[in-house]
Amino acid sequence: NAQGTRWNKNIITYSIGRYTRDLPRSTVDFLLETAFRVWARASSLTFVRMHSHNADIMVEFVTSDHGDLYPFDGPRGTLAHAFGPGLGVGGDTHFDDDERWTTGKTGFNLHVVAAHEFGHALGLKHSRNPESLMYPTYKSSRGASLLASEDVANINTLY
Numbered sequence: 001n002a003q004g005t006r007w008n009k010n011i012i013t014y015s016i017g018r019y020t021r022d023l024p025r026s027t028v029d030f031l032l033e034t035a036f037r038v039w040a041r042a043s044s045l046t047f048v049r050m051h052s053h054n055a056d057i058m059v060e061f062v063t064s065d066h067g068d069l070y071p072f073d074g075p076r077g078t079l080a081h082a083f084g085p086g087l088g089v090g091g092d093t094h095f096d097d098d099e100r101w102t103t104g105k106t107g108f109n110l111h112v113v114a115a116h117e118f119g120h121a122l123g124l125k126h127s128r129n130p131e132s133l134m135y136p137t138y139k140s141s142r143g144a145s146l147l148a149s150e151d152v153a154n155i156n157t158l159y
């Protein structure tokens with residue numbers, strides 16, 4: 001997989017802006033923190049949550065046109081998107097709040113989608129391997145260990 005750009009540091013900050021009303025805030029915080037931890041465990045990266053718009057990765061739940069060139073599309077279709085590493089909008093990760101975000105197998109599992117999006121925010125592209133977390137289509141039935149060996153190899157090639 002051709003990898004995109006990368007962060008030029010190993011400590012990466014994130015901040016959570018607008019939340020979804022589908023889940024308690026504490027649950028959203030936990031699902032996002034554990035989605036970052038998936039990548040931290042597989043690499044030399046550390047993620048630190050801030051409460052500031054100056055964080056590297058700004059995470060928000062938004063709908064339709066939300067101020068970037070990639071408006072969301074209502075229920076289903078595009079679930080989320082993330083910009084590759086870089087200043088400003090770089091790394092920022094947006095979740096379509098017209099989806100139903102859940103912790104389980106109904107709706108869309110926020111932990112699984114977030115882990116995939118954060119892969120993009122770190123510079124990973126899609127994989128053609130259906131076992132990979134970076135495979136382009138959503139599967140709620142992902143195993144406990146979200147990352148395939150290919151994902152671990154790719155993040156360690158990049159960092």
Ligand SMILES: COc1ccc(S(=O)(=O)[C@H](CC(=O)O)C(F)F)cc1
Pocket residue numbers: 077078079080081082112113116117120133135136137138139
């Ligand atoms: C497994 O995680 C995801 C799979 C597919 C998506 S998506 O269907 O929103 C995808 C966006 C993406 O690949 O990040 C699509 F192109 F819009 C998001 C997360």
Ligand SMILES: [Zn+2]
Pocket residue numbers: 066068070081094
């Ligand atoms: Zn966006």
Ligand SMILES: [Zn+2]
Pocket residue numbers: 116120126134135136
């Ligand atoms: Zn993707």
